[in-house]
Every structure is written in structure tokens, then in C-alpha cells.
Amino acid sequence: MKYITFIALAAMLAATASAQPSIFANGIVNSASYAKPGLPNAGIAEGSIFTIFGNNIGPSSPVQVSAFPIGTNLGGTTVNVSAGGTNYPAPVIFTSQSQVSAIMPSNVPAGSANVTVGFNGSTSASQPITVVPSSFGVYSTNQQGTGSAVVQNANFQLFTPTSAALPGDVAILWGTGLGPVSFSDAGAPQATNLTNIPAELYIGGQPVNLTYRGRSGCCSGVDQLVFTVPSGVSGCNVSVSVKINNVVSPTTTMPIGSGSSRVCSDPTGFSTGDLSTLLGKSTFNVGSIVLLHENISINVGPPIGNFSEVSDIGSASFEQYTPATFTASSAAFQLPSVGSCTILTASGSSTSGVPVNTIGLDAGPAINIKRPDGTAKQLTAVSGQKGEYSGTLSSGTPPATVTSFLTGGPYAIDNGGGGADVKGFSFSLPAGPPLTWTNSASASTITRSSGFTVTWSGGDPNSYAFIVGNSTTTGTPSLSVTFYCIAPVAPGSFKIGPEVLDQLPASSPSTGGFSFGGFMGVGSLSTPVKFTAPGLDYGSAFSESVNGTGVSWQ
Numbered sequence: 252m253k254y255i256t257f258i259a260l261a262a263m264l265a266a267t268a269s270a271q272p273s274i275f276a277n278g279i280v281n282s283a284s285y286a287k288p289g290l291p292n293a294g295i296a297e298g299s300i301f302t303i304f305g306n307n308i309g310p311s312s313p314v315q316v317s318a319f320p321i322g323t324n325l326g327g328t329t330v331n332v333s334a335g336g337t338n339y340p341a342p343v344i345f346t347s348q349s350q351v352s353a354i355m356p357s358n359v360p361a362g363s364a365n366v367t368v369g370f371n372g373s374t375s376a377s378q379p380i381t382v383v384p385s386s387f388g389v390y391s392t393n394q395q396g397t398g399s400a401v402v403q404n405a406n407f408q409l410f411t412p413t414s415a416a417l418p419g420d421v422a423i424l425w426g427t428g429l430g431p432v433s434f435s436d437a438g439a440p441q442a443t444n445l446t447n448i449p450a451e452l453y454i455g456g457q458p459v460n461l462t463y464r465g466r467s468g469c470c471s472g473v474d475q476l477v478f479t480v481p482s483g484v485s486g487c488n489v490s491v492s493v494k495i496n497n498v499v500s501p502t503t504t505m506p507i508g509s510g511s512s513r514v515c516s517d518p519t520g521f522s523t524g525d526l527s528t529l530l531g532k533s534t535f536n537v538g539s540i541v542l543l544h545e546n547i548s549i550n551v552g553p554p555i556g557n558f559s560e561v562s563d564i565g566s567a568s569f570e571q572y573t574p575a576t577f578t579a580s581s582a583a584f585q586l587p588s589v590g591s592c593t594i595l596t597a598s599g600s601s602t603s604g605v606p607v608n609t610i611g612l613d614a615g616p617a618i619n620i621k622r623p624d625g626t627a628k629q630l631t632a633v634s635g636q637k638g639e640y641s642g643t644l645s646s647g648t649p650p651a652t653v654t655s656f657l658t659g660g661p662y663a664i665d666n667g668g669g670g671a672d673v674k675g676f677s678f679s680l681p682a683g684p685p686l687t688w689t690n691s692a693s694a695s696t697i698t699r700s701s702g703f704t705v706t707w708s709g710g711d712p713n714s715y716a717f718i719v720g721n722s723t724t725t726g727t728p729s730l731s732v733t734f735y736c737i738a739p740v741a742p743g744s745f746k747i748g749p750e751v752l753d754q755l756p757a758s759s760p761s762t763g764g765f766s767f768g769g770f771m772g773v774g775s776l777s778t779p780v781k782f783t784a785p786g787l788d789y790g791s792a793f794s795e796s797v798n799g800t801g802v803s804w805q
Contacts, residue, residue, distance in 0.1 A: 270307040272368050272375040277728075278304035279366055279380050282352050283426050284388025284396035284501045287598055289726050290756060292498050294383030297431035298357040300472040302350060303330065305375065308368045309346035316344045321354070321437040321471060327371045332356065334364035334382060342437040342471070354472040355382065357431030385430040385448060385495040387474070389503045393579035397595075400491045400503035401425040411578055412526050415506035415515040418482040421462075424452070424491065426500065429464060429474045442468035451494040452476055453750040454505070455484030455591050480507060486588025487515040487526070492750045497700050499753045502594045504587070519586050519715060519737060519779055520791070529789060530574045536612055537577075538673065538784070540567040540630075540664060540792035542620065542644075542680070544657040549770065549801035563644040563657040565620060565630045569612035569673050569787070570638055576608050586776075589715060592736035592751045598728050611638025612786070613670035620644065620656075621663040628656055638672075657682070657794065664792065669784065676784035678792070681777060685796045686710030686740060688773035696803045697771075699752035710740040710775045717776040717795050718745060722755040722769050722804045732756060737776065758804045772799030 277288040282300040286293040295301045314326035321342035323329055328346040330353040332339040341353040351368060361384050365377035390401040392409070402410050405421040416422055430448045434441055445465040452459045463477035476493065485507045493500040506515040514523040521529070529535045543566075548559045572580070587593040618630040618640050633639040647653030660682030669675040686709045697703045705718055718736040723729060732755050738745035758769040774797030782790040 271373050272305060272308045272370045274303055274305040274308070274366065274368060274375050274378040276378070279378055281386065281388035281396075281428055283390045283428070286386075286388065286396065286501055287596060287730055288380075289724055289730050290596070290732065290754070292386055292501060292754060294381045294386040294498070295355050296383055296386040296428035297355055297359055297361065298436060298472065299355050299386070299388075299428040300344065300352055301355055302352045303366065303368060304350055305368065307348060308351050308370055308375065309348055311348055313345065313347040319437070319439040319471075320435065329369040331367050331369070332359050332364050332382075333367070333377070334359050334362065344472070354436045357433075357436055383498070385428060385450075386498050387426050387428040387450065387493040387495055387500040389424065389426045389491060389493065389500050391503050391579070396501055396503070398504060398579055400505050402491070402505045410506055412487050412506045412515050413513070413530050415487075415508040415513045416480045417508050417511070417513060418480050420480045422478055422480050424476040424478070424493075425467070426474050426476070426493065427472055428500075429495070432466060436471060438471070440466055440468055440471045440473070442466060449495060450476065451750070452478055453490070453492045453494065453748070454478075454481055455486075455489045455507075455588065456746075456748055456750070457481050457484060484588075484590060485509040485515070486517045486591065487521060488517065488586070488588045488591060488593065490587060490591035490593060494750050494753065497749070497753050499750050501596070501754065502592065502751070504591070504593065517586070517588050519589065519776065519793070521789075525789060530577070532574075532788070534571055534573055535577075535788040536569065536571050536673065536786060538567070538569045538612075538614065538782075538787050538790040540618065540680075540790075541565065542657055542662065542792075542794040544655065544794075544796040545772070545799065546797070547770070547772070547799040549799075559649045560646065561649065561653045561655055562646040563655055565618070565628075565642050565644055567614070567618050567630050567640040568638060569614045571610040571612055580609070587735055587737050589737050589739060592718075592734050592747065594732060594734050594751070594754050597731040597733070611636065612672035613637060614640070614673035615666040615668065615670035617666070619665050619667065622656065622658070623661065626656065657796070660794065662794070664782075666784075669786070673787050674785035676782050676787070676790065678780060678782040680780050680792050680794060682794050682796075683711040683714050683775055683777045684709060686716060686773075686775045688798050691773070691798070691800050694771050694800055694802050696805060697752070698805045699755055699757070700749045702746055702748045702752060704744055704746045705773050706744045707740075707773055708743065712741040714740050714778055715776045716740050716745065717774050717797060718747065718772070719797060719799070720747070720752075720755070720771040720802065722758060724756045725759045730756065740775070752804070755804050758802070769802035769804045770799055771802045772797040774798060
């Protein structure tokens with residue numbers, strides 16, 4: 252049973268075997284999604300694999316289960332779930348000093364529960380969780396529950412950017428959390444179609460029929476969804492989400508080619524030729540520059556009331572990738588495919604979807620941005636983050652007069668003589684006509700389970716609309732969930748479905764009655780411009796212009 256495919260290994264911390272085990276606060280998560288406690292999809296499903304993070308909760312050398320039935324003691328580690336006055340020992344499938352994975356017994360009742368970990372005679376303090384009938388998590392190639400999903404073809408070969416799915420292909424999506432089973436969770440896996448589970452699969456926002464939804468035949472607690480890849484969607488970052496009732500898995504992505512090409516491409520990102528070239532290298536250097544104009548108006552309630560801000564900001568990133576880190580990442584330059592939405596969750600300094608094991612590149616001390624009238628600003632290097640650049644180009648609060656820097660291109664962009672890794676570049680970035688969000692007045696209160704259709708006018712009909720929304724919790728730690736969608740401008744509208752919005756936490760009412768912490772914006776996305784420089788294998792830049800308003804997410 253190769254659970255190692257599905258369970259991320261945490262860093263091994265030095266500790267003595269006799270030290271008291273402890274579970275981190277909010278340290279119990281779905282083993283596939285890692286959905287953070289406090290979010291709508293953070294419940295631990297009956298019959299699912301869950302992961303516990305802590306200190307001294309297992310042996311110094313990791314131990315993985317190797318035989319059936321799965322025992323409740325592995326390497327000296329035990330896991331106990333207490334609910335309704337009854338204790339439920341959980342089958343343990345992996346243990347180490349800082350991470351333990353187990354199967355939530357299918358007979359644990361839904362509701363509040365407490366989890367303890369025992370190791371070599373010592374028991375941790377309990378940590379609360381919520382047990383739910385179903386809460387699906389999709390396994391991803393970066394083992395963080397974000398970015399590219401583990402989706403295979405009928406021969407169990409992984410779909411990748413250069414071996415993408417095509418419409419009509421049979422595909423297998425791997426995850427955990429469909430729901431309980433009637434047979435033993437600890438016994439040999441039984442491929443059982445759980446047709447009683449109302450699972451809905453969405454690919455690129457389209458509902459897709461499932462031919463199988465149930466336990467895999469390989470691994471206890473692991474689920475498979477079998478489906479046929481739909482037509483009408485393509486791209487390298489096509490959204491993948493699973494909805495059961497009103498609980499939606501954190502969004503992941505999959506590559507889908509078009510025509511007969513199994514190399515994916517996006518009109519807002521990489522072409523098939525770009526990907527074939529880049530992923531044929533052992534390492535490659537990628538640069539991205541983004542200019543963003545924001546006009547935000549939010550009513551935050553008394554004593555502040557209406558708050559407006561106009562700001563222009565810029566950011567740039569220069570990183571070295573391997574094919575593996577690139578495929579697994581969901582970096583800022585990898586926008587969702589057209590017609591798709593993606594989700595990022597931030598908690599303190601931690602943000603989901605950030606690529607790991609990349610190397611920052613020195614592109615010089617600053618990136619210069621110049622308007623047609625000659626006015627110039629800079630994006631400066633971020634201290635301690637090699638390869639990252641940022642800058643506020645202008646900012647102000649109406650009704651005071653605000654002079655916006657990003658008032659229309661083209662913008663001349665260069666890095667002077669460059670740096671140690673990326674030498675000098677110089678190019679021009681056009682700015683397309685902005686679009687107008689025509690139904691913003693209807694967005695003051697949005698029912699997440701109903702979805703919301705955005706409408707607009709203007710803009711370049713051959714370009715793309717950019718839609719962003721955010722909801723922030725007031726708990727400790729505070730969680731900020733942001734969705735991004737890309738849609739063609741020409742239709743003038745885009746439906747953001749409940750498979751996206753149900754991932755947002757509900758807004759928290761303030762003392763003034765307004766639900767604080769909600770935001771939504773709609774704007775234009777320019778066609779990306781490719782640029783070159785010595786030391787850079789691929790460079791891309793684009794601009795965005797977004798008008799936003801406060802939203803109460805219900």
C-alpha cells in the first residue's frame with residue numbers, strides 16, 4: 252500500500268521518545284486538501300484519511316503501514332477519537348515525530364469530537380475537530396492540496412502539461428472524504444461505488460457526470476472519481492472541484508489539451524511551444540511582471556462608514572524551476588485557464604498555492620516602469636526574498652484628488668543593466684481599454700450557494716475579464732480566502748458558481764450590521780506580452796484594471 256504517494260512527509264524534528272506528545276493548534280486536517288480549520292470545507296469526513304501535525308507524536312524514523320488489517324498501533328503511535336462519550340481508536344497508516352495519518356472510523360458520529368495521540372505510553376492533550384458525513388479533498392502533485400491535481404488516465408498515467416487530457420478521455424481523480432463505508436475501514440480495500448453520496452464534479456466550471464465514485468481498490472480510505480473529460484474546456488490550469496451538498500473541495504487544476512495536441516496551452520499564459528521547450532530542460536528561468544490598478548469602494552460600517560481607495564501597484568517575480576516544481580506549482584504567473592476560477596487561502600504569512608523548492612533570481616536592484624508622458628516609478632527588490640520585486644506606484648483616498656500612475660499605456664519597462672542572474676531587458680506593455688462592471692450594485696449581498704453572475708460592458712472584445720473576490724474570517728488565526736476567475740470579454744457576463752463561492756467563509760457582521768471582510772472586483776486583463784533577457788528562458792507581463800466593492804457573503 253503505497254500511501255507515500257498521497258501523504259506529504261513533514262520535516263523530522265529532533266526529540267526524545269519519552270517527551271510528551273502534543274498536537275498543534277488547528278493541526279488536524281484532511282490528508283489530501285489540508286483545508287485549514289475555520290473554513291467551510293475543513294471538517295473531517297467519516298471514513299476519510301486525516302493528518303495530525305504535532306511534536307513527539309511518533310518515532311524518529313517514519314513508519315508506514317504494510318499489511319492488512321491496519322492496526323490501531325503503528326510504531327508505538329495510537330490515535331483516539333472521542334465523540335458522544337464513546338472512544339473510537341483510529342487505524343494508523345503513517346507515523347513520524349511530527350506527522351501522523353490515520354483513518355477516521357466510519358462509525359464516528361457527525362458533530363464535535365476530540366482527538367488525542369498516544370506515543371510510547373504518553374498521551375497528548377486533546378484537540379477539537381468537527382466530524383462530517385462528507386468533505387472531499389483532492390490529492391495534488393505538490394502534496395499541499397493546491398495546484399495540479401492527481402488525475403490519471405485509464406492506464407493510471409498522470410496527466411501533465413506535456414501529456415494532457417483530451418476531451419473524451421477516461422480520467423481518474425484521487426482524493427479522500429467521500430463518506431463512510433459499511434465494511435471495516437481497517438480491512439483490505441474494497442472498490443465500492445458509493446452511489447448514495449451526492450458528489451458533483453466540476454471541470455472548468457462545468458458539471459461532469461461520474462461513472463464511479465467510491466473507494467479505490469488500492470488503499471483504504473482513498474477514493475476515486477471516474478469521469479469522461481468534457482468538451483469545451485481546455486488549458487493548463489483548468490479548475491477541478493468536488494461538491495457534496497454545500498461542501499466543496501479546495502479547488503485544484505488539471506491540464507486539458509485542445510484538438511489532438513496533448514501539450515496544453517493558455518491564451519493568457521504558455522503556448523504549446525513554450526511548454527514543450529521549457530519542460531524539456533532540467534531547469535529553466537521564468538519571469539513575471541504584473542501591473543494592477545484598483546478602485547475600491549467599501550462600506551465598513553460605523554464609525555468609518557464608506558471607504559474608498561484608488562491604488563496602483565506592481566509586482567515582479569523571477570524564479571528558477573525544474574519540470575517537477577513547475578508542474579506542481581500554482582504560481583502567480585499561472586493564471587487560471589479561461590473559464591476557470593482558482594482559490595488561494597492565506598493564514599498569517601502562509602499562503603496556499605505558493606510553489607516550493609524554486610530558486611529566486613537576481614534581476615537587478617529594481618524594475619523601472621515609465622508612462623508615455625515620461626513619469627517613472629520603480630518596483631524594488633523585496634528584502635530577504637531573492638527574485639521578488641514590488642512597489643506602490645500611486646495611492647490615494649477619494650474625495651481627495653488622486654493622480655493615478657496607471658492611466659493608460661503603453662508602459663516602458665526595463666531593469667537597467669539587470670542583475671547577476673537575469674541581465675538587462677526592455678519592452679513595452681500596452682494597456683487595453685477598461686471594462687465597466689454593470690451590476691456591481693447587486694453584489695452588496697451574495698448567497699454563496701446560489702452563485703453569482705457578473706455582467707460588464709466595454710473592454711477589448713478579444714481580451715479577457717478578470718474577476719476577484721475575497722472573504723476574511725475574524726478568528727484566530729485570521730483566514731483570508733481569495734478566488735480569481737478569467738473569462739472572455741465578448742459575452743459580457745460570467746457565472747461564478749457555488750462550487751467556487753461555497754469555499755468562502757461567511758462574512759462576519761460588524762457592530763454596525765455590515766458584514767465586514769468581504770470584497771469583490773471586476774476588471775480587464777491585458778493580453779500578456781512576452782519579453783526576453785539573457786538568463787531568462789521565459790518572460791511574461793500583463794496589466795489589470797479592477798473596480799471593486801464590499802460584499803456580504805451569506
